[in-house]
Amino acid sequence: MADVVDEWRKLRLEILSRLNKRERQQKNIKSMLNNYYKLDEQLQQSHRSRSISVGNEQSNGTANDRLALMKEEMANVYRMKSKNDQDLIDANRKLSDSEARYSLVLSQKEKLRKEVDALLEKNRILEEELADLKEKNNAINTERVALVATCTFLTEKKTQLDSERFQLLNKIRELQEKSAELMNAEIVLQEERAQLRIREQIARATADLNLGDERASATFGNSPDADEFMMTDVLPSEVKFKMAAHEGEVHDIEWMSDDMFATAGSDAKVRVWRVSPNKTEASKVSTLTGCMGPVNRLDYDAQRHVVLASSNDKTCRLWNVDSQRLLSTFSGHTDKVSSARLFQSHNVISGSTDRTIKQWDISSIRCIRSYLVGSTVFDIVARCGVSQSSFISSHFDKKVRFWDSRSSDPTYSIELGQKVSSLDVSIDGLQILASSRDDTLSLIDVRNYGIIHLYSAEQYKTSCDNTRAIFSSTGEYVLAGSSNSSVYIWNTKTTKLEKVVKTAREDSNQIMSLSWNPSGRGLLACDRQKTCTLWR
Amino acid sequence: MDYEVSRKVWESQVPVQFTLQAGGPLGDPLPFYTMLPRFTYLALALPKALSSFNRRDSGDPILSEKVWLEVNGSPVKMYVPIGVIYDQANLLENDAILEISVKTTQPPETFQMVDPDMVKAMFMQTVKEADYLKTKSDITNSMMVDEMPQLWRSITNNNFDEYWTMVQKLMDPKDGKDFTHVPLRVYVKNQPFKQALITLKHPNGSLRTIGEAVSDVLQLSPSSEASTPTSESSASSGATTSSTSPNSEERRLISHGIDIPAHTPLIFASKNLSYPDNFVHIVIASN
Numbered sequence: 001m002a003d004v005v006d007e008w009r010k011l012r013l014e015i016l017s018r019l020n021k022r023e024r025q026q027k028n029i030k031s032m033l034n035n036y037y038k039l040d041e042q043l044q045q046s047h048r049s050r051s052i053s054v055g056n057e058q059s060n061g062t063a064n065d066r067l068a069l070m071k072e073e074m075a076n077v078y079r080m081k082s083k084n085d086q087d088l089i090d091a092n093r094k095l096s097d098s099e100a101r102y103s104l105v106l107s108q109k110e111k112l113r114k115e116v117d118a119l120l121e122k123n124r125i126l127e128e129e130l131a132d133l134k135e136k137n138n139a140i141n142t143e144r145v146a147l148v149a150t151c152t153f154l155t156e157k158k159t160q161l162d163s164e165r166f167q168l169l170n171k172i173r174e175l176q177e178k179s180a181e182l183m184n185a186e187i188v189l190q191e192e193r194a195q196l197r198i199r200e201q202i203a204r205a206t207a208d209l210n211l212g213d214e215r216a217s218a219t220f221g222n223s224p225d226a227d228e229f230m231m232t233d234v235l236p237s238e239v240k241f242k243m244a245a246h247e248g249e250v251h252d253i254e255w256m257s258d259d260m261f262a263t264a265g266s267d268a269k270v271r272v273w274r275v276s277p278n279k280t281e282a283s284k285v286s287t288l289t290g291c292m293g294p295v296n297r298l299d300y301d302a303q304r305h306v307v308l309a310s311s312n313d314k315t316c317r318l319w320n321v322d323s324q325r326l327l328s329t330f331s332g333h334t335d336k337v338s339s340a341r342l343f344q345s346h347n348v349i350s351g352s353t354d355r356t357i358k359q360w361d362i363s364s365i366r367c368i369r370s371y372l373v374g375s376t377v378f379d380i381v382a383r384c385g386v387s388q389s390s391f392i393s394s395h396f397d398k399k400v401r402f403w404d405s406r407s408s409d410p411t412y413s414i415e416l417g418q419k420v421s422s423l424d425v426s427i428d429g430l431q432i433l434a435s436s437r438d439d440t441l442s443l444i445d446v447r448n449y450g451i452i453h454l455y456s457a458e459q460y461k462t463s464c465d466n467t468r469a470i471f472s473s474t475g476e477y478v479l480a481g482s483s484n485s486s487v488y489i490w491n492t493k494t495t496k497l498e499k500v501v502k503t504a505r506e507d508s509n510q511i512m513s514l515s516w517n518p519s520g521r522g523l524l525a526c527d528r529q530k531t532c533t534l535w536r
Numbered sequence: 537m538d539y540e541v542s543r544k545v546w547e548s549q550v551p552v553q554f555t556l557q558a559g560g561p562l563g564d565p566l567p568f569y570t571m572l573p574r575f576t577y578l579a580l581a582l583p584k585a586l587s588s589f590n591r592r593d594s595g596d597p598i599l600s601e602k603v604w605l606e607v608n609g610s611p612v613k614m615y616v617p618i619g620v621i622y623d624q625a626n627l628l629e630n631d632a633i634l635e636i637s638v639k640t641t642q643p644p645e646t647f648q649m650v651d652p653d654m655v656k657a658m659f660m661q662t663v664k665e666a667d668y669l670k671t672k673s674d675i676t677n678s679m680m681v682d683e684m685p686q687l688w689r690s691i692t693n694n695n696f697d698e699y700w701t702m703v704q705k706l707m708d709p710k711d712g713k714d715f716t717h718v719p720l721r722v723y724v725k726n727q728p729f730k731q732a733l734i735t736l737k738h739p740n741g742s743l744r745t746i747g748e749a750v751s752d753v754l755q756l757s758p759s760s761e762a763s764t765p766t767s768e769s770s771a772s773s774g775a776t777t778s779s780t781s782p783n784s785e786e787r788r789l790i791s792h793g794i795d796i797p798a799h800t801p802l803i804f805a806s807k808n809l810s811y812p813d814n815f816v817h818i819v820i821a822s823n
Contacts, residue, residue, distance in 0.1 A: 011804065
């Protein structure tokens, strides 16, 4: 029974499917019939119109034609309307686009207007600058014309000066020849005067000896050697005088004879003084001029009676003391000259802050040799050692260098504790005294380069880089000036501090240099307070 | 009964073209086209067509009693539903229009014109015949006097709901008995329809199919030249069932414009595929 029911259901569905299919097929026919009905209705209306106007068949045809024409026109109108609508839509869209672009263009215009304003401002500024530059250009052109004229004039003047220079050179050469002749003559005279001075010194010493009979007889018993007795150095006991020597600091002082001494000052002058017979004052004999800067060191040759001075003006100069004439100027150093010494009877040796040592020929006034050291030279001494060609220099780098002028390099060097500010040679030339900034004095043997003694004291302070320590006239004592207005005197052999003498009550005066009278009695000291002091 | 299938069958229509061939003074007017229900009769449709022709023709009006109808060169049998006529015209393949020529000449002797009243009477008679085959006229005899006219009005007014209430009484007896015989008419090309006494079931109790029934009808019904359905029906009365035809599967059974599956139970076809006159009209398509 179930199978029968399923079969009936399938059969039913099949029949329904076929009925639906047929129904769909007939829909098309129904649609066609509906259209046919509409057309038939229109035809009926047309027939009725025709029957009404049977008599006016021509008019009816015309009406039909007009109707067709009007329908066609209406169709065209509808098409045009549709087209116009589309055109309107397109136009609206274009209008929107145009408005957007117009807004954009307006903003760009505003932006460009601002740029134009900025550019106009820049243009105005540039025009002003251009005007200024034109004015400057005109001025420069004017100056150029003037300079061209000046150049022409100066060229002509240069030509004249060259010819004058040539003539002057010839005159200089002639004068130099005459000067050489004069110097040779003066040398002969100086030798004669030196012999006379020695005899006078011997006579004066004899007179002094006679005056001190009692003391002389007392010391005669202790020393069998009569020569030693006569040349003994006497320690200073009292200040004889104190005077202003220069308008500035007094850098150096040097006895020239028993009663004459020379001073060098920061006022670029070298002065010669004579001590009065009673030793209570000194009078100025002469002023040696020519330096253009402070004078640092003095050197004196008793035989030739000449004074050599080294100066901060990068030169060292040589004067004749008697005639007060400037004999030579040695130029070549590139910095201030710290020290200079007469060397080998016809040469000068000089040390400078430019770290070189130069050897000069007095007759030709030219530098015959330069020694490159590499360290600032503070002091230099000659007439030392076995050979006449030896000299010794002290330096910023704590060293004392020993030289032979025939060699470019030092033969030996010793290093001390600090900068070596000054050197002095003993009377026999076999020992040197070195003063260093570590407030000590060193006694050095020139032959074996050994340090024999060291001298120092509790209150002793080296005054400055160019402070000077010296031997006494016979070498019995070594002495140095301190920064506290005192002079310290040590015994050379025993290193015992023998005596301290003061130049002033206060302790603020720096003593720059010392000099012991060759007669053995008389100590000169100069200081930064423009004064020099004599003790006897 | 199956409401859906019945409704679909009821709503089936066929396109019909009426062409006037009167040879009037202005020539024949344009044809009249219409869609007609399958269950209706040409006698009911003809007045509308003639009215259309008369509107166009300026001559004397054409009267229905003075014309005769022709389909494919043969006079139309006015008592046959239009759907059956369409199926007989072999038009299913190309969905063509049924062309009916309206002629004003002297009708042939084989043509019998009927008016709507005559069609109504013939319809009523056919329904009673069918009920006799099914229930020995028990239903129709027990119906009220106005119920049969109501059935006819549903057809003329194309009112399915009214038809449905009436047809259920005819198809579903209250006592639940099976039909004694099935009202079945088989149409063969260029021949009168064939009818025989066919039962719902085989002697062994199995249901008879429509294919088997058609084969039996064709074998049991001899050719006759009877001109009335009643005569044909009477001639075939008393026949008994026989075995199934061996070539029944090759036939195409057309009804309501569709191919009816040969294995359709005869009881289903009788109840759901019958025309409003309660007969199953089967057209055998010619190959």
